[in-house]
Structure formats: C-alpha cells, structure tokens
Amino acid sequence: MNLKQLSELLGLSQTTVSRALNGYPEVNEATRERVLQAVKETGYRPNKAAQRLATGKAGSIGLVMPTAPGHQSDVHFGEFLAGLGEEAVRHDFHFVIMPADPDDEVAALRRLAISGNVDALFVAYMRGHDPRLAMLKSLSMPYVVHGRSFGSEPDYPYLDIDNEGAFYDATRLLLQLGHTRFALMNGPMHLDFAIRRKNGVISALAERGLTLEDGCTSHALMTDEQGLLAMEHFLQLPERPTAILCSSTVLALGAIRAVNQAGLRLGEDISLIAHDDVLPLLKPESFSVPLTTTRSSLRAAGVRIAQRLIGTVKQAGPFPDQELWKTELIVRASTGPVPQA
Amino acid sequence: MNLKQLSELLGLSQTTVSRALNGYPEVNEATRERVLQAVKETGYRPNKAAQRLATGKAGSIGLVMPTAPGHQSDVHFGEFLAGLGEEAVRHDFHFVIMPADPDDEVAALRRLAISGNVDALFVAYMRGHDPRLAMLKSLSMPYVVHGRSFGSEPDYPYLDIDNEGAFYDATRLLLQLGHTRFALMNGPMHLDFAIRRKNGVISALAERGLTLEDGCTSHALMTDEQGLLAMEHFLQLPERPTAILCSSTVLALGAIRAVNQAGLRLGEDISLIAHDDVLPLLKPESFSVPLTTTRSSLRAAGVRIAQRLIGTVKQAGPFPDQELWKTELIVRASTGPVPQA
DNA sequence: AGTGGCATCCAAAGCGCTTTCAATTGTGTA
DNA sequence: TACACAATTGAAAGCGCTTTGGATGCCACT
Structure with missing residues (x-):
C-alpha cells in the first residue's frame, strides 16, 4: 500500500493525502478525517526511504x-x-x-x-x-x-x-586524608577524558608539591582484567601507592580483586576513588566495600x-x-x- | 556531488557510470577505470536513500x-x-x-x-x-x-x-551431588528462555521424584538487585534450598552478595550454577568463588x-x-x- | 555487399514521496 | 451582476538512483 494506491482508493490526489497526513492547514477537516480513517483501515505507512529522498529528512x-x-x-x-x-x-x-x-x-x-x-x-x-x-x-x-x-x-x-575537576576534587580528598603516594588507573592515553583526568590529578598534587610518578600511571582499555593487571603492578612497586584513582568502576572491579588477592583491605591499606558512570551492573554501593566515586550518569x-x-x-x-x-x-x-x- | 553531476563531468550517461560502479560487465574496462578515478577525486558517494528507493535494498x-x-x-x-x-x-x-x-x-x-x-x-x-x-x-x-x-x-x-537441556544438565549435576532442595532464579516469566529453563529443571527433578516448589522459583528482570532480593527470599525459607539455578551471571552477582551477607559459603553451604552468556564484565572465573556455569556466547x-x-x-x-x-x-x-x- | 553478433553506451521510465504552481469552487463586496 | 478573495484540491516536477529497451559502431562471416 503506497500513497498512490491510497489516494486512488480515496478518490483524492496524492497531494491532498500527503498534506492531510503531514498536518498542513489547507486541507478540509472532513477530508483529513477521511484520510486518517483510511490510513487506519489499510495500515498504510509512508516509505521512509522515499520520504527521505523527497525531504532530505528521515528522523x-x-x-x-x-x-x-x-x-x-x-x-x-x-x-x-x-x-x-x-x-x-x-x-x-x-x-x-x-x-x-x-x-x-x-x-x-x-x-x-x-x-x-x-x-x-x-x-x-x-x-x-x-x-x-x-x-x-x-x-x-x-x-x-x-x-x-x-x-x-x-x-x-x-x-x-568536567573530568579535570572531578579528578582534581577526588585527589584533594585523598590528600586531605594524608595520602602522598598516588596512582592513576586511566583509560587509553589518546582519549580526551583520560588526558583531562590525568591533568586534574597532576594539578591537585602539584599544589602540595607532589608529582605523579610514571610507574604509577596506567593507560589501558577499561576492562576489569586491565584493572586487575594494573593494580597488581602498583602493588608490587617498592613504594607502594596508598591512594588509587580509577577512571571507571569497571577498572575498579578488577583492581579490587587484586587488592583482595594481596590480602589488603580496601579503605584501610588502600584508598580508592573511581569514576562512576552509573552503570546498572556496577553500583558503587554494592561493592563489598562501597566505593567512593565521582559520579555522572552516562x-x-x-x-x-x-x-x-x-x-x-x-x-x-x-x-x-x-x-x-x-x-x-x-x-x-x-x-x-x-x-x- | 551526485550521479548526474559525476556523469556530466565524465561526459558519460548516468547509466554507464552507475553500471561501472556496480560492476556490471557491459562497460569498457578503460571507461570503468576512468569512472573509478573520478570517484576517487571527487569523493562521490551514492545516496543510500535513493539507492534504497530504486533497488529496494539498503544494506x-x-x-x-x-x-x-x-x-x-x-x-x-x-x-x-x-x-x-x-x-x-x-x-x-x-x-x-x-x-x-x-x-x-x-x-x-x-x-x-x-x-x-x-x-x-x-x-x-x-x-x-x-x-x-x-x-x-x-x-x-x-x-x-x-x-x-x-x-x-x-x-x-x-x-x-538448548535452554531446557542446559538447565536439565545443570540440575542433574546438582542432584548427583546429593542436593534435594532446589531453587530457580529465573528471568521474566513470559520470556521463552525462562519457560524452557524451568522445564529443564522440573524434568530433571521429576526423574528423582522431586518437584520445584512455587516459593522456590523467582521470575524477575535480570539485574543484580533482583538477584539479591530473590536470594534473600530463598535464604529465609524454613526449608532453605541448598542448590540454586540461576538464569544469568547478572542475577548470580546479586545472589552471591546475599549469600555472603548471610555469612554462608558459596560452594559449601549453597551450591549455585548460573547460565553464562560470556559477558565481558561477568567472567565466572573471576568471581571470588569461581562459578559453575552453563555457557553459550551471546x-x-x-x-x-x-x-x-x-x-x-x-x-x-x-x-x-x-x-x-x-x-x-x-x-x-x-x-x-x-x-x- | 549483406547479415548477424558483439561490445558499448544512452534515453527514459520508474521507485514513493513532497512541494510548487495552478485550477476550481464558493463567498463576500462593490 | 461582476469581481476580488479565501478555501480546497490537483497536476506535475523533482529527490538520486537503477534498469529496461533500445541505439550505435564495428567486426567476422556467408
């Protein structure tokens, strides 16, 4: 069923039917009713490809x-x-x-x-x-x-x-808690948010005269495996960091597994703040130790x-x-x- | 840039250009080369909506x-x-x-x-x-x-x-381990897979003369919260089930939280088998107690x-x-x- | 020389819709 | 009564592509 057939069925022109359907004012209300009724009965639907071609818009x-x-x-x-x-x-x-x-x-x-x-x-x-x-x-x-x-x-x-602000604030919180050895578990290096988050951390640290060591920064895909690997790496550093910033709760998931496996206690031996995109599966409050987070709903x-x-x-x-x-x-x-x- | 412009630019008809592009045999190889070259230079791309309209196919x-x-x-x-x-x-x-x-x-x-x-x-x-x-x-x-x-x-x-087979097998395994009190944590009741999985459980139980109690079946959206709720419910039944079948690792995630909160040990006090869709975030081997699963990659x-x-x-x-x-x-x-x- | 076949190419007809421009009718006004 | 004008409706021209049904040369073959 296309416009032509529909209009023939109604004894109207394609023009009028088209106008009736698209809410143009110049068509008689009674006619419009009739058209709408016919549409309902025949189940007619305009062909989107044709509409697109004619109008340039496709919704x-x-x-x-x-x-x-x-x-x-x-x-x-x-x-x-x-x-x-x-x-x-x-x-x-x-x-x-x-x-x-x-x-x-x-x-x-x-x-x-x-x-x-x-x-x-x-x-x-x-x-x-x-x-x-x-x-x-x-x-x-x-x-x-x-x-x-x-x-x-x-x-x-x-x-x-505000990725930079988020990680700046998070870092400040950890600084106030007395932490001085920081690590950042970040997303892939070329991604914008990773750059900004890193900057946030760096500038908060700089205010206290601290720096973020190269060995204390990881850039990786945001999967739990990568979180685990990164954390395992951090944990065996000679000067083990006590404060971890984490670009995603997904990474945190793996990271925490590593913390547990090492027999350390989250929130005591190691403090961690993760960015929370409000993913349905990873509610920070549902972690065995509820997670401190920077939150923004994706x-x-x-x-x-x-x-x-x-x-x-x-x-x-x-x-x-x-x-x-x-x-x-x-x-x-x-x-x-x-x-x- | 459209077909017409391109063909005029080449001094050819639209027909020929179109054929050249779509690999029709009746166009001279030299001509085809020329067309392809022009396409490269002009960056011409056929309009999909028009293609769709003309051919009925859109990829x-x-x-x-x-x-x-x-x-x-x-x-x-x-x-x-x-x-x-x-x-x-x-x-x-x-x-x-x-x-x-x-x-x-x-x-x-x-x-x-x-x-x-x-x-x-x-x-x-x-x-x-x-x-x-x-x-x-x-x-x-x-x-x-x-x-x-x-x-x-x-x-x-x-x-x-084979949802029914999967849950039949899983149930059989638990039966062989001596379990007699079962619970099923399932997806929404009206969904096909939920129906079949339930049937699988029921028929395996029936072979041993056992039944699946109504109170031991939950139907809910497959979220970790629902898993937690369902498990909490199961755990406070007078005849607490010892064997849990679970329609998703997502549900299992919540269920296990409930088990832990109740101070029970997974794999000892409670046995659980979940269906594993091979989701990147929920690897059964990464759970604190690795999960027995029925597996099929979504x-x-x-x-x-x-x-x-x-x-x-x-x-x-x-x-x-x-x-x-x-x-x-x-x-x-x-x-x-x-x-x- | 006349014919058929082959390789190339093109004009034009759609695909189903929107929209411009024009036609038709009925109404109010001079 | 004649005419401007609003209210409705249509015919037809695209939108950019594919494809049918010829054209046009050019060659080999009888």
Whole structure:
C-alpha cells in the first residue's frame, strides 16, 4: 500500500493525502478525517526511504559503533545508547548504527554522513586533536560531540563532564586524608577524558608539591582484567601507592580483586576513588566495600544529547552549544586516612 | 556531488557510470577505470536513500531496542549487538535501531519493517506464544529470531540455545551431588528462555521424584538487585534450598552478595550454577568463588545471526533455517556436595 | 555487399514521496 | 451582476538512483 494506491482508493490526489497526513492547514477537516480513517483501515505507512529522498529528512540520528573481532564490547556504549533511545522514542526517531573498526572511525563517520541516511550525527570516544572535528565542520549536518578534544579549538557543539575537576576534587580528598603516594588507573592515553583526568590529578598534587610518578600511571582499555593487571603492578612497586584513582568502576572491579588477592583491605591499606558512570551492573554501593566515586550518569548524558540533536533537526532550537556537567563526589567506605607506616 | 553531476563531468550517461560502479560487465574496462578515478577525486558517494528507493535494498538490518525511562539498559543487548556488528562491518552493512517501549514492540517492529529502511529484521526477547511471529510471516522480509517462542509452531527461522537441556544438565549435576532442595532464579516469566529453563529443571527433578516448589522459583528482570532480593527470599525459607539455578551471571552477582551477607559459603553451604552468556564484565572465573556455569556466547550468536541475515539478503544462501546450539556445562567451585545437616 | 553478433553506451521510465504552481469552487463586496 | 478573495484540491516536477529497451559502431562471416 503506497500513497498512490491510497489516494486512488480515496478518490483524492496524492497531494491532498500527503498534506492531510503531514498536518498542513489547507486541507478540509472532513477530508483529513477521511484520510486518517483510511490510513487506519489499510495500515498504510509512508516509505521512509522515499520520504527521505523527497525531504532530505528521515528522523534518524547516526552513530559509529567501534567493533572488531576480539574487540570487547563496551558497557559504556550500551548505557549511552539506552539514554539516546529513551529520548528518541519520544520523537519517533531511530538510529543508524555503523559498525566500524576502531581504526577506521573517521572514514566510517564520513560514510554515514554522506550516505543520506541520517539527519544528525553523534560522535563519541573523542581523542586529543581529534581529526573528526574538521570533517564534521565541513559537513553541514548537525552533530553533537560527547566529550571534547583536548588540543582542538573548542568551537564545536559538545556535552562533556568536567573530568579535570572531578579528578582534581577526588585527589584533594585523598590528600586531605594524608595520602602522598598516588596512582592513576586511566583509560587509553589518546582519549580526551583520560588526558583531562590525568591533568586534574597532576594539578591537585602539584599544589602540595607532589608529582605523579610514571610507574604509577596506567593507560589501558577499561576492562576489569586491565584493572586487575594494573593494580597488581602498583602493588608490587617498592613504594607502594596508598591512594588509587580509577577512571571507571569497571577498572575498579578488577583492581579490587587484586587488592583482595594481596590480602589488603580496601579503605584501610588502600584508598580508592573511581569514576562512576552509573552503570546498572556496577553500583558503587554494592561493592563489598562501597566505593567512593565521582559520579555522572552516562545515560542522562545520552538523553540530553538526543534532545539537542533531535531538537536541532526539528528546528525546535536554540540549544546551548556547549555544556559542561559537574560531577558529584560521593564519599563511601573505600577511602580512609593514610595507614600509619 | 551526485550521479548526474559525476556523469556530466565524465561526459558519460548516468547509466554507464552507475553500471561501472556496480560492476556490471557491459562497460569498457578503460571507461570503468576512468569512472573509478573520478570517484576517487571527487569523493562521490551514492545516496543510500535513493539507492534504497530504486533497488529496494539498503544494506541494513533492523532491530528493536526496548527502552523507557527507568528501563534499565540490558547488558545482554549490548553484547549481542557487538556480535552483529562484528559481522556487519565485514559486509558494509549497518543497523537501524528502533527504540521502543517494551509494551510496544509489535508495533515498533511493524513500523520498522514497513518503513522501507531495512532489508532484514532481527528479533529478540521472544515470549511464549509471541504475537510477532504472525506479523513477521506476513511480511515477506527476511528475519531471524533469536530464541524461540514456546507454544508456537516452530516453523520460523531461528537460532536458539538448548535452554531446557542446559538447565536439565545443570540440575542433574546438582542432584548427583546429593542436593534435594532446589531453587530457580529465573528471568521474566513470559520470556521463552525462562519457560524452557524451568522445564529443564522440573524434568530433571521429576526423574528423582522431586518437584520445584512455587516459593522456590523467582521470575524477575535480570539485574543484580533482583538477584539479591530473590536470594534473600530463598535464604529465609524454613526449608532453605541448598542448590540454586540461576538464569544469568547478572542475577548470580546479586545472589552471591546475599549469600555472603548471610555469612554462608558459596560452594559449601549453597551450591549455585548460573547460565553464562560470556559477558565481558561477568567472567565466572573471576568471581571470588569461581562459578559453575552453563555457557553459550551471546556474541557468537550475534555473529551467526548476522551471517544468516546478511547472507539471505545477498542471496548467498542457503542457510539452515533453524539452529539449536548446545551449551557447555563447566564445573567450577560454586558447586559442591550437599552439606551434612 | 549483406547479415548477424558483439561490445558499448544512452534515453527514459520508474521507485514513493513532497512541494510548487495552478485550477476550481464558493463567498463576500462593490 | 461582476469581481476580488479565501478555501480546497490537483497536476506535475523533482529527490538520486537503477534498469529496461533500445541505439550505435564495428567486426567476422556467408
């Protein structure tokens, strides 16, 4: 059932039927009723591809999903998607997801944009000096970046959390508890948030004349295995750190396993603060020793970005171009005073 | 840059250029080279919406993502998606994801199908007597169901794991260890896998003349909180069960917390077997007491379903219509002989 | 010389929708 | 009565691509 058939069935022109369906004012109310009724009876649905072709809009937002054989799926991605979805469903928007090798993200993003399948783009996993920014700017398609790109002019639309502030505050808390030997368990080095978090730690330490040793920084994928490995490494350093900052509760999960295996007590021998994206599976309060965290909901960020993206497409603007969300520092039991030597 | 412009630039007809690009044999090799060269220089990409409109194919598979405010995102969904993506990226396929309220899945699926945006459908979260099957059959669009629908004629293409067999085997193992008081911590009652797993448990118990008490069965969303609640409930039953079957490592996560909180020892006071979807965050061997599990990789299932779906669209068939994967029973430390009373 | 076959190429007709421009009718006004 | 004007409706031109059904040369072959 297509427009033509429907209009013939009604004895109307395609024009009028189309207008009736799309809420144009110049069609008689009685006629519109008749059309709506027929739609209900026949189950007619406009062909989106044709609509897209004719209007240039399709009610969809595009995103790239990094994937590869062996590439571990990322809980953060799923959680974020849930946020986007929560908002999208309210506006009858859908997603077009382009799976891509992590090394091929720029090209994948371009393909997605040019494909004509999407109205707006969502971009994540931002890196320092991210090459995608230049491409996005040349594209004349709305987009919002989740995160920022360290080293690039901040003249693009983004939503980010204050990563530097979060880790600055966390470090200060640990300093106040008397800790002097710090370690940072971070995400991959090229990622923007990792850079900023590290800076936060460094500048808080610097205020006390302390530095972050190279051996006390790990950069790795945010999986629990990597957390375990990193912590095992930290624990066998001659000057074992007593204060650990951790870029994700996922990493913390592994890290804590290492602490337990070493027979140490979290919150006493070792203090740990992790960043909490509010993942459903990893509630900080559910850890055997509840975790002190810097918190910011990834899902909420997804909702917000979807709002901005969809709003822009629908021209329901204007939206703030750049948002920086503060994180909350929530103190639980995994932090305590530095142990007496 | 579109086909018309490109062809004018080359002094060729759109027809020839189109053929050159799509590998038709009747175009001169020299011409094809010239076209390919021009494409490279201009960065021309065909408009997918137009291609879709003209051919009816778009290189995409559609799926519905259940979502709602407060609807907890599902790790299983993300992991499965990773599997689909791993295969899709090899064929330059993408996904169209339609977020939908869990109560609205049938309608969402229909919208997705009729939209003309997808070539094939993937359907999950199957229920007993699932109403989507009838709709899918009427659709003349390829689809594969992940799971099955208990109570419906099994005449649709699916990939499922042997849920009943898995839980039958798991129950048998516990029976051999001498357990007689069982509890089942299951997924939502209306879901197909939950029905079959329960049946597996019941039939293994029946062979020994045992039954599964109503109070010893919980049906709930597969979150760790629910696991905790269910286990707390089991533990305060007058005839406390000693053997727990658990539909997911996610549930097990909470369940074990409850066991610990009660001061009981897993694998001694309480034996537990969980179904392991091979989620990256929840490795059974990483639990403080490594978990005995029935295992089947969700991600591998995603890869396989993508293969079938894409293969069918590309007419690279034929594919088996129905696949039933066996699970592995892997014995670790969470199961032990029944404790002496 | 006449014919058929092959290799290339093109014009034009859709695919299903939106939207511009125009036509038709009925109504109020001069 | 004649005319401007609002209210409705349609015909047809795209959107950018694929594909059918010819064209056009050019060659070998009878």
